[in-house]
Amino acid sequence: MIRTRLLGAALLLALASTAHATSFIVTTDSLVGALKASSDATSDVTSSFRDNKIVRAARDDAASFVASNGDIRGVKLESAFAHIRQQLPTLQASDAQLAQAILAL
Known part of the structure; x- marks a missing residue:
């Protein structure tokens, strides 16, 4: 047993x-x-938009977005998000990932 x-x-x-x-x-x-x-996603964005004026202008807004965990969304950052998504429609990246990629430029 x-x-x-x-x-x-x-x-x-x-x-x-x-x-x-x-x-x-x-x-x-x-x-x-x-x-x-x-x-x-970060690599795709940084290599494609390194010299883009719209994306580079959104750098300060991206820093605020990342520092506030997405609470602060500036106009320039929203414009950059729209521009990136228009240029790369198949890109599967969140707003946070895009903001970090903009900061990495």
């Missing part, structure tokens, strides 16, 4: 550790994918 319980406990422990490792791998993969997407 004790042997059966020990065997059952060992089996449950083995299954639980496998499930935990699998969820860790899935979580890690999703985080790495999100970071890669953010990096790609």
Whole structure:
């Protein structure tokens, strides 16, 4: 009887550790994918708009936007967002990612 319980406990422990490792791998993969997407968006924006006057003029507004966690949205920044999204319609980037990319110019 004790042997059966020990065997059952060992089996449950083995299954639980496998499930935990699998969820860790899935979580890690999703985080790495999100970071890669953010990096790609930043790279696309900075290389395409380095010399663009509209985007460069929005730098101060982008700094305010990032510092306030998106609460402060200046007119120049909104114009830059619209311009970037018009030029790169397939770009999947949030406003925060775009503001950080503008600051990286």
